[in-house]
Amino acid sequence: MTNDEQELFEELLDDEEFAPGLNRGALLQRGAAAGAAMWGVSTLFGPGTAFASTQARSLTPTFYQWIYGLYPEIPSAINKDYGKRHKLDAKIAPVQGFGIDRFVAEAKKKKSTWDVYVGMTPFVEMASLIESGAIEPWDKYISKSVVNDLIPSIRQEATYQGHMWSFPFLLDIIIQAWNGEIVKKAGLDPNAAPKTWDEFIANAKKVVSSKAAPFGAVFDSHGWRSLAPITYTFNPNVYTPDGLFDFTNPATVNALEVMKRMMEVAPNNILEEGKVDAGVNTTPDEEAFAGRQAAYYIKYQNAPTRFAGTWPDPTVLHIAGMPKQPGGAGATVFWNTGAALFKYGQNKQAAADYMKFLTYDQRIWKQALSKHVKGQSGQLAPYKSTWAKWEKSPPEWMADWAFTVRAQLGKSKAIKTNIWGLNQFVLGKPGWETYLKGDEKDPKKALAKARDLVMAEVKKHKK
């Protein structure tokens, strides 16, 4: 743990906003008390009351489908094992493209088909779910041991206005990756990571000039996956007092200039939208890197690890922290996909128990990080104890890059939770893209346009 992390961790431990959670014994006690109360209510109102019948429901988590896709052991094995402890009825969530309207619509009727939603990313939809009153904090249900075991930066990301709204699960960090085979073919050292953006771009140009691959580098054009993380390598403190991303910050200007230089060695469709999930996935960078047409790559770590699984030799994949310019902060963006607790759901204590069971299960992390798995999902565990155990005695299956990616968390920061968290990047994109496309010569003007586009939309809304 870095000093910063240690400090933050201690600060959070002193924070009284986290109500002490329950251990297993307390869970049973409360369960018994609830049972007794139920009996009393049933006696008063007779059999078949709504209260009595709803309590009979199985714990009903609902998952964003990609989680089942990346971790098939959840439905096939882990849920079955948990089902031996508590009745479980896991579902796939109706949230294509991060849509939360079904959750909100149900909350307005003070009901919820599900108890917990696994698939919430704080900067994407957490603020909207909170504003709508669809979810409640985990504070009362999550055990103190779990809270204290969370890596502090992850815990901070899950916390909003003093409450913990997300039960952290799958961690992604924006890193640099490269195809060692192409890099070697270009006459570069495949084991050496470019330390600065200048070096990164020089290497990428050498890849193209040596004809080792058609493209030197690729990035995902969505702002939260490229503009923000590259900005963070210069300075991560780029937010306005309203919590919006500061497009006109000098660090953002620097980042846009880096992206422009990367465009010279990237495919000409790099700014296109993706083919699935309303354009956010199966993006051109993914096709180019998976198809071994590009050497260097900026994206969250689980993208290159998955794509390398399709290569004849996946071991040529290398991963390192983001390059940084001299004087830059060297930070990057991370986000943790976690779980939200529905306010009108049931089985809340069991939901916390289930999330603990799920997130500590080693089968998940073996699937994510094992070098023996082709195309690992590559996401990281959120717990200090898990990492401490692995650091002390690295499992035989652990991929070499896992610790490298984990080390980035010490200097990375989440995108601020905000109702415009993700959409500010969607709205601003046409603005900053004018510079990338060459329609605007001045990056500052392009970014000012991005800011104006965001603010014009923000003004139309009550929040």
Next chain:
Amino acid sequence: MWRTTTRAARTWPYLLPALFFFVGWQLWPIVRALWISFTSFSFLLDDSPESAKFIWFQNYVDAVKDPLVRSGLWHAAVFTAIFLPGMIFLPMVMAVLVDRVHNKKAAGVYRLILLIPAMMPGPLIFILWGWLYSNGIGPINYMLVNVFHLYDVTNQPTWLGATNLTFLSLALMEWWWGLGFHTMFYLAGLSTIPKELYESARVDGASEWRIFWNITFARLRPILLVLVVLRFGTAFALIDEYILTGGFDRSRPTYTWTVYMWDTAFQLGDQNRGYAATIGWIGTIGMLGVVLWLFYVFRNKD
């Protein structure tokens, strides 16, 4: 009196299901959407449209001034103008050709092949054409770059990017998808034209073009009207294909009024559904105007 009552008792039970369907399924959502368009209803913050502020025509005033509404309508009109002629006339030509195949087995095989795309589910069509148009792995660019060497990887066409090709690429996909289905409409229409008309025209020395224009085309006008109206509606209000290819990027031509409406209603900020309903109504009113004009153009002149 008794007669009227018994008559009503006999009639209403039969009418009620249809009335229930019409009012509950069609009329009520329309009225509800109209009502919402006059409110400041925000899905995340207001309990219901009734609890939101009634703001009369404010949303309409804002929408008329909103450049995104104007550009969204314009983009939809451009796509419709590209898409509609191909979607109407290609199947007509195909139907005339298939109708001239006299071998019954061969005609059946042609019909079957034409219908295959229409039987395919939408997601499969999008995956198939997404692959065809892909820069990295698509066969179209592979041919252009690696086989014919017309382009290289740095300047190859980006079919679904923010280029002038986007609408044409989408229209090609839609034409292919709907060709068989629409051909069947025309074949049904062609089968109702008496063969004697063609024979008499030929005896009178009419050219094949004149026969097509004065008999085939003229007799297919009712089918043409149905297809033009139906496909105008689907083209102008297209949304899935736009979101799949252009996402919610406002600089793309695919950011039409329908995408803007969806974006406003389901994604942005507090989800301002009052304004989204207004965008929807403006598009709908525009479409109704065009449909009325189409009915006028295709009116029976006999």
